[in-house]
Amino acid sequence: MSKFKVCVYAICKNEEQFVERWMDSMKEADLVIVTDTGSTDQTIEALEARGAIVYKEVIHPWRFDVARNISLEHVPVDVDICVCTDLDEILVAGWREKLEQVWEEGMNQGKYLYNWSLKLDGTPDVQFTYFKIHDRKFFKWVYPVHEVLQYIGDTPCKEIFIEGLVLNHYPDPSKSRGSYLGILEMAVEENPEDDRMVYYLGREYMYKAKWQECIETLTKYLKLKAATWKEERCAAMRWIAASYGNKGDTQEAYNWYYRAIAEVPHMREAYVELARCAYFRKDWETTFFMAREALKINKKSDCYINLGYAWDHTPDDLAALGAYNLGIYDKALEHAEKAVAITPEDKRLKSNLELIRSKYLEKSKPQNANLFTEDILVHTLLLLFREEQLVEDKKLAARCLRSLEATQYKNVVVYNQGCLSNEELRSFLADFKLQFIIIGGMENVGVPVGRQRCFEYIWENIPNVQYVSELHLDMIFTPKWEEKLVEYLQTHDEPMISCGIIDKDGEMKFIDKIIKDMPEDEQDLQVLLKQLTSNQVVHGFTNPCIHNNHILKETGGYNLKFLKGKQCFEDDSILLGYYYYYGTRANWYPKISYESVVYHAVALQRLGLTDSVTINFNGLIKQYGAMGLKHLSQLHKSEWHIAFFKEQFNKQ
The missing domain is CATH 3.90.550.10 (Spore Coat Polysaccharide Biosynthesis Protein SpsA; Chain A)
Known part of the structure; x- marks a missing residue:
């Protein structure tokens, strides 16, 4: 018999295509409650046919925090553990057992591994720690977009990391994030000192290729008194660097990447991005050195986003390309072989490996030719x-x-x-x-x-x-x-x-x-x-x-x-x-x-x-x-x- 009453709750709109897969994943819960915000397809009917309790709500003007708080209000007060997911997300089977193994009376929030995106072979691409498992009484959602849970209890929040519980995200590419920019601009206009909203607005400008707006907004973010989270500050510096790079200002791009590395020297992303920036500018010394520095870091961050290209074949690939163009063929071969070992089906990597191996053998031959002839x-x-x-x-x-x-x-x-x-x-x-x-x-x-x-x-x-x-x-x-x-x-x-x-x-x-x-x-x-x-x-x-x-x-x-x-x-x-x-x-x-x-x-x-x-x-x-x-x-x-x-x- 389960020790706790567990409820999965979610918001949705026109997500009929995900219902069967999502309900299969969430069936380990005692109940599933969904707040529909205006579906015009068969989402509601499909959810109810699978046993979900569905509420219909109109949210205007649209805010994610309002929608999630209304959804949370529909969860019965006798629920012990609330699990918030979206319909395009899947909890790996056995999640409830993992949850109940570590959850105790008086616990407030559970954190777990979240794969925001997966590669074609099913391995993690973008990965970080997530936070959307919580008790029923002491949380509310805040922020109109990129919403988060805010603890409202009187005693310190008791958190636990749930080992083995994994949530995978399979995003719908047809869904637009076009509304995000307007909501973020509104949020920052309402509260220009809110570091979270200012950061996300700057990042959104980068996504929209508004390079100057990104630079100006994230520069303001870095000056805010509340902007003290080093990993997020590092990310802001990386987005500024990327924006300068896209504007053609290589020196400023380099400067900001170096600042990002100084801010958080224990994460790979800034090193790899600087190596890639250097590669496109044929700065082989920086390409080789920064890729090698990235490879010295062997542990992923447990508090921020780990991007796939920092942990796949990319660092070794960049190191191989840098070494090859510097004439360091033994190191080029070493890293090219490692890149292929990580992603053996990549035709470009395999082609590069053969080219590098051929050059290595060619350059090795003259100094030893007389050695072997007789x-x-x-x-x-x-x-x-x-x-x-x-x-x-x-x-x-x-x-x-x-x-x-x-x-x-x-x-x-x-x-x-x-x-x-x-x-x-x-x-x-x-x-x-x-x-x-x-x-x-x-x-x-x-x-x-x-x-x-x-x-x-x-x-x-x-x-x-x-x-x-x-x-x-x-x-x-x-x-x-x-x-x-x-x-x-x-x-x-x-x-x-x-x-x-x-x-x-x-x-x-x-x-x-x-x-x-x-x-x-x-x-x-x-x-x-x-x-x-x-x-x-x-x-x-x-x-x-x-x-x-x-x-x-x-x-x-x-x-x-x-x-x-x-x-x-x-x-x-x-x-x-x-x-x-x-x-x-x-x-x-x-x-x-x-x-x-x-x-x-x-x-x-x-x-x-x-x-x-x-x-x-x-x-x-x-x-x-x-x-x-x-x-x-x-x-x-x-x-x-x-x-x-x-x-x-x-x-x-």
């Missing part, structure tokens, strides 16, 4: 330095890279997907006797994307390289570990060859061998790795592996159209690519050569990736179908893989 083999490595485990990750990387210094081929393409900037990473890598190309930048894009970007860099910039390796940070290599593997590929018609591995538990799974006492000393480990080598070549796949670059490119590497998860099953995609490259009659299968053995702790850093493993598995099925699963059960040697892929094939 090598037969290039290594690829994903570097994931996590901020919360930076010391441990650096130690892991240092141990790996020190051992790699004794490699025959010393060129490494690194994809940076950790917390260090590319410059910080370059400084770290300078301590090792290897030659690095760094791509990517500070975003954990996952294994398939990171590996594929390394491959694409090699294909575009050093296409004559014969072999490409895949390395992991949790590996330790013996001197010239790759030499025998390259020789194997040179003398066999194979697309790839894996290296023998021993893991942290001493297991050598593909040859059923276990070393009980794993040495902790690195020199002792190196001795052991040499001792474990043999001329065995067995059925199986593991990392590290070395690919024939020509065949890798022919098969396309990791197909990111299907591999949308951060990890798991990406290697299976490549194995099937090779299997079909040779044709099913050839009965190709992956092989491991124990002429080289490497320590591979096995997936130490993958614990930080949280994507469901099903994402890439489902992509694998889309790419290769059920028969692909059957063939994977044949390609893998381990009993687990064989059983798993057979089971999944039988389920299809």
Whole structure:
């Protein structure tokens, strides 16, 4: 049984089209009361048919506060909680339970999340905290337009934020707001010291493209003694800036945006608007800097309007455009990738990303061209330095890279997907006797994307390289570990060859061998790795592996159209690519050569990736179908893989 009597009340006029949806949303209330102010369609009949109580009123001259107060008077006095909404608004189902979980006797007002507008995908665009849930006795509506509830009780108002209660607004684009300007002008004429009405009048002038009137009115607003709400003052400064910008006075626009930022430095909107203003004037330094400053703010305001463009792809998009035009291509790529990650279906963003990536690769090539021209083999490595485990990750990387210094081929393409900037990473890598190309930048894009970007860099910039390796940070290599593997590929018609591995538990799974006492000393480990080598070549796949670059490119590497998860099953995609490259009659299968053995702790850093493993598995099925699963059960040697892929094939 409910603890409180809840009533939804509203005003309406000619809103027949919204009745069914609105009543469905409000049915959790004990009663619904609507005050109709002159409908000429079937609004009243539709509401009454759904059980609403409808009163007919004539409001002249029109004032929103008068209409809402009359509507509130129709609510019975024994109601405990009043919920005021409009017919083009929807409360998310379960709202009453959320309300009663926190409402207590003596509570006066409830606040909640309001999405004034939504994007096409249903995510919030313009969002702020709303206030239209209240007790029956101690409130009245004030202001002829942009009306608000005024508390009239004798004791301090007791407020609560109702976590999880969300009201969504689906505005009727056919409805005009043409009456607002006249009502606001009347209200300000009646009370020129009323900061709320003066602010809204200035904003309305901006909406009507009356730039000078907006500037003059909001300048007056800022001088009012009552105009002390910093967030609203900031908004007024932004509207003044926008008006100056539309008048062609860039310097004044900048001045007012800087004042807005100084007024409220913890909200993104002023930074983003200044970055956008700078973009249209091709002021790339300001565009880049202000967009980056906006991105440093990670929390939305809980007391003012949060505009969608401050929290969607826009800041990263502007940062990318600014960086690109400044020639800072690594930062341009970093932000362009983030923008696409936020809004992946935007064709312009995707086109920009390809352009920026191409330019980044082009500019990276000259300084490193001589580095790669002579090598037969290039290594690829994903570097994931996590901020919360930076010391441990650096130690892991240092141990790996020190051992790699004794490699025959010393060129490494690194994809940076950790917390260090590319410059910080370059400084770290300078301590090792290897030659690095760094791509990517500070975003954990996952294994398939990171590996594929390394491959694409090699294909575009050093296409004559014969072999490409895949390395992991949790590996330790013996001197010239790759030499025998390259020789194997040179003398066999194979697309790839894996290296023998021993893991942290001493297991050598593909040859059923276990070393009980794993040495902790690195020199002792190196001795052991040499001792474990043999001329065995067995059925199986593991990392590290070395690919024939020509065949890798022919098969396309990791197909990111299907591999949308951060990890798991990406290697299976490549194995099937090779299997079909040779044709099913050839009965190709992956092989491991124990002429080289490497320590591979096995997936130490993958614990930080949280994507469901099903994402890439489902992509694998889309790419290769059920028969692909059957063939994977044949390609893998381990009993687990064989059983798993057979089971999944039988389920299809």
